[in-house]
Amino acid sequence: MTYLVRYDEAEKADEMTTKTKTTTEPRSPLSKDRVLRAAVDLADRDGIESLTMRNLASELGVEAMSLYYHVANKEEVLDGIVDLIGNEINVAVGDIEESPAASDWSSAMRRRILTARQVMLRHPWAPGVIESRISISPSIILYYDSLLGLFRRGGFSYDLAHHAMHALGSRALGFSQELFDPADDGNNESDSDEMLAQMAAQVPYLVEMLMEVSHDDPESTLGWCDDQTEFEFGLDLILDGLDRARARA
Amino acid sequence: MTYLVRYDEAEKADEMTTKTKTTTEPRSPLSKDRVLRAAVDLADRDGIESLTMRNLASELGVEAMSLYYHVANKEEVLDGIVDLIGNEINVAVGDIEESPAASDWSSAMRRRILTARQVMLRHPWAPGVIESRISISPSIILYYDSLLGLFRRGGFSYDLAHHAMHALGSRALGFSQELFDPADDGNNESDSDEMLAQMAAQVPYLVEMLMEVSHDDPESTLGWCDDQTEFEFGLDLILDGLDRARARA
DNA sequence: ACCTGAACACCGTTCAAGT
DNA sequence: ACCTGAACACCGTTCAAGT
Numbered sequence A, B: 001m002t003y004l005v006r007y008d009e010a011e012k013a014d015e016m017t018t019k020t021k022t023t024t025e026p027r028s029p030l031s032k033d034r035v036l037r038a039a040v041d042l043a044d045r046d047g048i049e050s051l052t053m054r055n056l057a058s059e060l061g062v063e064a065m066s067l068y069y070h071v072a073n074k075e076e077v078l079d080g081i082v083d084l085i086g087n088e089i090n091v092a093v094g095d096i097e098e099s100p101a102a103s104d105w106s107s108a109m110r111r112r113i114l115t116a117r118q119v120m121l122r123h124p125w126a127p128g129v130i131e132s133r134i135s136i137s138p139s140i141i142l143y144y145d146s147l148l149g150l151f152r153r154g155g156f157s158y159d160l161a162h163h164a165m166h167a168l169g170s171r172a173l174g175f176s177q178e179l180f181d182p183a184d185d186g187n188n189e190s191d192s193d194e195m196l197a198q199m200a201a202q203v204p205y206l207v208e209m210l211m212e213v214s215h216d217d218p219e220s221t222l223g224w225c226d227d228q229t230e231f232e233f234g235l236d237l238i239l240d241g242l243d244r245a246r247a248r249a
Numbered sequence C, D: 001a002c003c004t005g006a007a008c009a010c011c012g013t014t015c016a017a018g019t
Helices: A002-013 A015-020 A032-046 A053-059 A074-093 A102-122 A126-132 A138-153 A158-173 A189-199 A204-212 A228-248 B002-013 B015-020 B032-046 B053-059 B074-093 B102-122 B126-132 B138-153 B158-173 B189-199 B204-212 B228-248
Strands: none
Touching: A032 A053, A032 A074, A053 A074, A074 A102, A074 A126, A074 A138, A102 A126, A102 A138, A102 A158, A102 A228, A126 A158, A126 B126, A138 A158, A138 B204, A158 A228, A158 B204, A158 B228, A189 A204, A204 B138, A204 B158, A228 B158, A228 B228, B032 B053, B032 B074, B053 B074, B074 B102, B074 B126, B074 B138, B102 B126, B102 B138, B102 B158, B102 B228, B126 B158, B138 B158, B158 B228, B189 B204
């Protein structure tokens, strides 16, 4: 009886593999890979704060303690899901030509980074988890190495390429954690004009700026106000600067 | 008796005000400000993971539940300590001349940002907490407004200044969360040569780069491998790019 | 007005025990 | 080999009660 219940719960989380199984084989046993994939799905669906060991277990139709047979602890789960995201990036980026003309390193890198960004937009929790990791994921090392290869074939010294990777920072992975989202001050548009007038005395430049510019496409926003347009502006600024530094060297 | 014990514990956390108090007055009552300052001290001393309501309370010689009389919840504590850091930045930045020659907006901003970075280096937990906040701190809004003023007086349109703030991202506050710290793979130097040889097949460029370049000053490192040299390289790259964009406009 | 004790609903994790 | 029940040491937080 408990058995059947467990089966039903697991089926929800993993319909496809279950359907193709023979009916006598009750459940494919848990594996580290299934645990990690379920963790990504859970974070995608309910947010990273819902990713607790207990929630993750129940998603897999299992008790929390069973997870510890497959992963050492929650840190290993977090390391693991970052690595899955890294794989997703590497697959997505795989289609992009590897050896562009040396003069064109910049647009090749641009395409890679914007592709990585597409992956991040599918997993909005990923930037935060990536930044919380102590050791770096193997798949993301591979991604970095591919960027480094582009720099090298584009004529960068290792020294400059090293600076370049640092200058890109998290932008290399397609995101830039923004710190200030004027749209997210908890006001709707109607009362914001009044609000702005009151703020003008304290932060005159900010208020004037907000009255002139505004964000347009909320769909492309990743967390704060890292929207597509701003991301590309910053990215191109850096890529241009790097190309000038390369030409100078 | 319990009374005296409480007094002694609290004195440790706040010697100065206690010393100047009359001996009949036992304790200055808790206040939101004292709670927040104790929270900053605790995070500075023992790390942000030690900042629990129970730890914070005992630091103040009080029970955890007492804190809730002064702050609504832990989120308010975190918002509050970020605001304290913002104040610290504004004080440190206050000495810098406000109205440089228009042509010199860049070096004036550079000084401000590197000053903000000094504050961050004193509070290594601050970047993480800042990025975790939903609403922005008033003191940091003030800081942003001062940067915006520099852009404006330097000849930037609001539109370009807006892009510029986004391009700077967290660099405006003096940090850039780095994602990859090759030095932190858990190896000491002796076995790393062997290690590198094994990695070479998978990530050839990375290995070759690591053999050529290395980080030198661990003192200037903020968390990952955001060291002073790399931070300034990235910052100058962006500031240069922005100045070119301004001249073009 | 300010602080507390007891309790609640959560965490991650250990360990001995089940099949 | 794989999973579990009970328990532990922590969280943040509520609420009625103390002074």
